[in-house]
Structure formats: structure tokens, C-alpha cells
Amino acid sequence: MDLDDTLLDNSLRVREEDRRALERARRAGVVVTLATGRMYRATLPFVEELAIDAPVITYQGALVKHPRTGRVLLHRPVPLALALEIVGRLAARGFHLNVYLDDELYVAGHTPESRLYASISRVEARAVGPLGPFLQKTGRDPTKVLAIAGEEEINRLLAEMQPLYEGRLHVTKSKPRFLEFSHPRADKGHALAAVAACYGLRREEVIAVGDSYNDLEMIDWAGLGVAVANARPEIRARAAFVTASNEDGGVARVVEKFIGAT
Structure with missing residues (x-):
């Protein structure tokens, strides 16, 4: 399941009813994991809180x-070029950018956007000056690039960038103000399929819960x-089932209805 605005409430905490429901599911033999746009290191506190013992997306x-073994199941970074x-x-257009390399966050300089993130x-960002020269010096492919701006500006940028990089990059919004650029096969669907394959699970045996694009x-x-009830209308329309919101135990309701773990 997704973290922000799905499992986490609006205070960025796991509600007790959701935590208990996931614990019951694990004890019943269900493989429970997280699928998030967050950095790996920013996900670990929730991995520990939920005692997750499966590869984390x-x-x-x-x-x-895998947080227990350290095994990397897959890593699909953005080609350096x-x-x-x-x-x-x-x-050049004045967007605030985050660049991620070796599970560290780099920015050109500290801004209101970097503080929001x-x-x-x-996770504190490392200010390194202009990001282009920094990346050229490393000579390595970053895990992803993130642009932060106002919601309307991000919507316009999404409409511009998706067709421009179609087939070359996966471009999506993770939050209304966050536009993500990643490897063309770096999305939660491909990653979830890889995790399921580790356990010999067919897609028919998998439940995914989320809220955003x-x-x-x-x-x-x-x-x-x-989809949780607080998801965008277009996300709810694509889901087979809409559960309660992230503020009302939406994940727990899914466990109760479809897994029935006690």
C-alpha cells in the first residue's frame, strides 16, 4: 500500500486501527509491504513500526x-543524459529540483520548497550548487528527479513533459505540487509485479491501495x-473498490473486508 495520504493520516502517522489490522494480516500469512515515492531511508521508520519483512517499493x-536482508530486488535509475x-x-525556468543519488537528497540550494519536502x-537535503555540474561530476545515474512548484504550474508542466518524454521517462504526480521523473519502467505497477513474483503470487492474489496518480x-x-475515499476522483474511478479515507481507517477496512484476518 501507499504511504502518504493512504496509510498515513494527515499528521503523517499510522493510525492504530490500521497498524493493528496490518499486524493481523501478517500473522495470517499475508505478505504486507509499502509502495511509496519516498526515499528508502524515509520509509524505514514505517517499516520498523509495522514490522514489515518483505521487499519495500x-x-x-x-x-x-528488502529491509531485513539489504538485498536490492531492482534499481532502475534515470539515465544520466x-x-x-x-x-x-x-x-533554467526556475523550478525547484530534488535529485536523489545513493539514497541521499541533493538540491541546488535551500528554498521554501526544500523545507516543505x-x-x-x-530527510534533510544537501545543498550542492547547480545540479547539472554536480551530476556531471558524479558521472552516475540518479534514482529520480523531482520538481516542486504550485499545483497549477505542476499540472501545466505535467501536460508538457509527459508527451515530450513518452517512452523515455515515467513522468507522474505523487502530490499536487510534486512532479516525478523516473526510469520508464520505474513505477509502482512494475515494482509490485516484481515483489509478487518473489512470493509466487499471481496478480489475482494481490491487493493494492493508493490515492494518487x-x-x-x-x-x-x-x-x-x-482507492481511499480521499483520493482524486480520477483515481477512485479506476479502482475496483473505494475504502474509507486515510483519516478513517481506510486500510483497516480493506483488511477486514477482503482478508478477514482476526
């Missing part, structure tokens, strides 16, 4: 890693795709 599906193109194009992810691929792929 992070960075929108670009990195899938494309990352440099995105950074150059958007930095830090307040959500609880970056959850669509896993909602579509899973045998049962679920």
Missing part, C-alpha cells in the same frame, strides 16, 4: 529493497485495486 518503484536534460531544462520526508499503475495491475 520506494522512489515510485525505482528502488525495491536524461537527468542532465531535465535538470538543465527546468532549472524536508518537513514531509524528514503515481498509484495508478499498481491499482491497475493488482487483482484488487483500491
Whole structure:
């Protein structure tokens, strides 16, 4: 399941009823994991809280890693040439950008946007100056690139960037103000399929719960795709079932209705 606005309430906490429901599901033999756009390190506190013992999907599906063994199931970073193109194009237009490398967050400089992101992810950014020269110096493919701006500006940028990079990058919104650029096969659907394959699970045996545009691929792929009530209308329309909101035990309702673990 997704974290922000799905499992986490509006205070960025796991509600007790959801935590208990997931614990019951685990004890019943259900494989429980997270699928988030967050960094791996920003996901670990919730992994520990929920005692998850399965590969965790992070960075929108670009990195899938088992928190107990440290095994990387898959890592699909953005090709450096494309990352440099995105950074150059958007930095010139004044967008705040995050670049992720080795599970560290890099920004050109600290801004209101970087502070907003830090307040959500609880990860401090490293200010390194212009990101293009920084990436060129590393010579390595970043895990993803994120642009932050106002909601309307992000919507316009999404409409511009998706057709421009179709087939070359996966471009999606994770939050109304966050536009994500990742490897073309780095999405939660591909990542969830990889995790399911580890356990010999067919898609018909998988439930995915989410709220946002970056959850669509896993909602579509899973045998049962679920949206929380606070999801955008277009996300709810794609889901097979709509549960309660993230503030009203939506994940717990899914466990009770479809798993029935006691």
C-alpha cells in the first residue's frame, strides 16, 4: 500500500486501527509491504513500526529493497543524459529540483520548497550548487528527479513533459505540487509485479491501495485495486473498490473486508 495520504493520516502517522489490522494480516500469512515515492531511508521508520519483512517499493518503484536482508530486488535509475536534460531544462525556468543519488537528497540550494519536502520526508537535503555540474561530476545515474512548484504550474508542466518524454521517462504526480521523473519502467505497477513474483503470487492474489496518480499503475495491475475515499476522483474511478479515507481507517477496512484476518 501507499504511504502518504493512504496509510498515513494527515499528521503523517499510522493510525492504530490500521497498524493493528496490518499486524493481523501478517500473522495470517499475508505478505504486507509499502509502495511509496519516498526515499528508502524515509520509509524505514514505517517499516520498523509495522514490522514489515518483505521487499519495500520506494522512489515510485525505482528502488525495491528488502529491509531485513539489504538485498536490492531492482534499481532502475534515470539515465544520466536524461537527468542532465531535465535538470538543465527546468532549472533554467526556475523550478525547484530534488535529485536523489545513493539514497541521499541533493538540491541546488535551500528554498521554501526544500523545507516543505524536508518537513514531509524528514530527510534533510544537501545543498550542492547547480545540479547539472554536480551530476556531471558524479558521472552516475540518479534514482529520480523531482520538481516542486504550485499545483497549477505542476499540472501545466505535467501536460508538457509527459508527451515530450513518452517512452523515455515515467513522468507522474505523487502530490499536487510534486512532479516525478523516473526510469520508464520505474513505477509502482512494475515494482509490485516484481515483489509478487518473489512470493509466487499471481496478480489475482494481490491487493493494492493508493490515492494518487503515481498509484495508478499498481491499482491497475493488482487483482484488487483500491482507492481511499480521499483520493482524486480520477483515481477512485479506476479502482475496483473505494475504502474509507486515510483519516478513517481506510486500510483497516480493506483488511477486514477482503482478508478477514482476526
